[in-house]
Amino acid sequence: MAVSEDLLWDAEDKSTRIVPRLRRMAVTGGCLGIFGSVLWVDSDVRWAVCAAAAYVLMEVAHWAWDRRRLVEARIVVGEPGGRATLRLRHAGGRITEHDPHQVARVLIIHDNVDDSSKLRLRLRRKRLFFGRPGRSPVLTTWRETCPGAAVNNRNARWGMPGIPD
Known part of the structure; x- marks a missing residue:
């Protein structure tokens, strides 16, 4: 068991990303509004309202x-x-504390396109946590911290598109 404060997972982006989300919603809503107003004259625009909703x-x-x-x-x-x-x-700012012995599975998925990884953490009560992309952690630290967990890593299931060999 670790006796000091150890960082096990650290995501690259820790913000709530609300500004890009609002920008996407505004652009999409504006485009659907313009497209719907152009088609307003001769057709039914309920599909544009339903698509926006x-x-x-x-x-x-x-x-x-x-x-x-x-x-x-x-x-x-x-x-x-x-x-x-x-x-x-x-990511929303909430902090939860759990017993390390309640961790059932730790899965680190390495992305083969960029040098990042994703975390999948499962507790004994079937609770699943997803991690934002971050740096690849050291698996031995997870194994020492959570002795009853199955700690594994794997590569992503899909590859990078490109020119075949």
């Missing part, structure tokens, strides 16, 4: 999912000689 709903769902993603995971010891806890910080 569906896009906004998908963007809100993605925002809610993205707020729950992990941006930082570290092991923290509260008192000298006390039990260590796994502190998880989410």
Whole structure:
């Protein structure tokens, strides 16, 4: 068990990304509005309103999912000689603490396009956490911190498009 505060996962982007999301929504809404007003004269524009509503709903769902993603995971010891806890910080700012012995699986997925990795963390109560892309961590630290977990890594399942050999 780790006795000091160790950083286990660190995401590259820790912001809430609300400005790019609002910009995308404004551009998409404006384009659908212009396209709908051009077609207003001769056709039914309900499809443009439905498409805009569906896009906004998908963007809100993605925002809610993205707020729950992990941006930082570290092991923290509260008192000298006390039990260590796994502190998880989410993109929305929420911090949760869990017992490292409750971690069932740690999976690090290496991206073969850029030099980044993604984290999949599963607790014993079937709770799954997704991590934002970050640097590849050292797996031995995860193995020492979470002794009952299955710690694995793998490459992404799809490759980079390009010229075949």
